[in-house]
Amino acid sequence: MCDWDLINKVWAKVEEGLAGNGQTVLLRLFEEHPETKAHFPKFKDIPLGQLTSNADVKTHGNTVFKALGDVVKQKGKHASNLQALATTHINKHKIPPQNFTLITNVILKVFAEKFPGEMTAPAQEAFSKAFKAICSELEDLYKKGGFQS
Numbered sequence: 568m569c570d571w572d573l574i575n576k577v578w579a580k581v582e583e584g585l586a587g588n589g590q591t592v593l594l595r596l597f598e599e600h601p602e603t604k605a606h607f608p609k610f611k612d613i614p615l616g617q618l619t620s621n622a623d624v625k626t627h628g629n630t631v632f633k634a635l636g637d638v639v640k641q642k643g644k645h646a647s648n649l650q651a652l653a654t655t656h657i658n659k660h661k662i663p664p665q666n667f668t669l670i671t672n673v674i675l676k677v678f679a680e681k682f683p684g685e686m687t688a689p690a691q692e693a694f695s696k697a698f699k700a701i702c703s704e705l706e707d708l709y710k711k712g713g714f715q716s
């Protein structure tokens with residue numbers, strides 16, 4: 568079982584700066600895994616250095632974190648949220664599923680750095696478990712959706 572209450576407690580802190588926190592995660596993802604940037608038509612041709620001041624990155628960070636917040640607020644009953652994400656990321660954006668593991672690992676790292684007071688050892692453990700479960704459910708949905716890389 569995941570400790571969704573603990574996760575939601577940290578998430579309330581994340582929401583104090585939702586767009587900026589999403590932006591930090593996207594920039595870190597592109598920095599640590601440059602191949603991920605190539606999946607974004609809006610960002611693929613812009614050098615990483617210029618993306619730090621790109622308003623669209625912040626807007627997309629907000630979109631991603633709004634959707635992830637909607638997932639964590641379901642406290643485990645997120646099947647329809649994940650189905651919606653899988654459907655667009657398979658069919659429209661064509662994102663291989665292992666990218667979800669990359670971004671959730673980056674989120675864990677960024678939260679531990681930005682929110683050391685909230686990201687206690689149990690909170691880190693709760694996020695790590697929840698993200699593993701979410702990534703594995705997405706992978707199952709990808710299999711059912713017949714994802715071709």
Ligand code: HEM
Nearest residue numbers: 603606607608609630631634635652655660662666667670
């Ligand atoms: C925490 C995991 C993620 C969440 C919650 C998330 C959420 C979203 C949402 C809500 C949208 C817009 C609506 C839609 O098309 O579904 C979107 C678009 C998109 N996502 Fe994700 N996403 C995640 C991970 C990723 C990853 C890892 C990649 C690629 C490495 C990716 C690539 C894209 C692309 C290319 C778009 C279209 C962007 C555009 O409008 O130009 N996503 N995502």
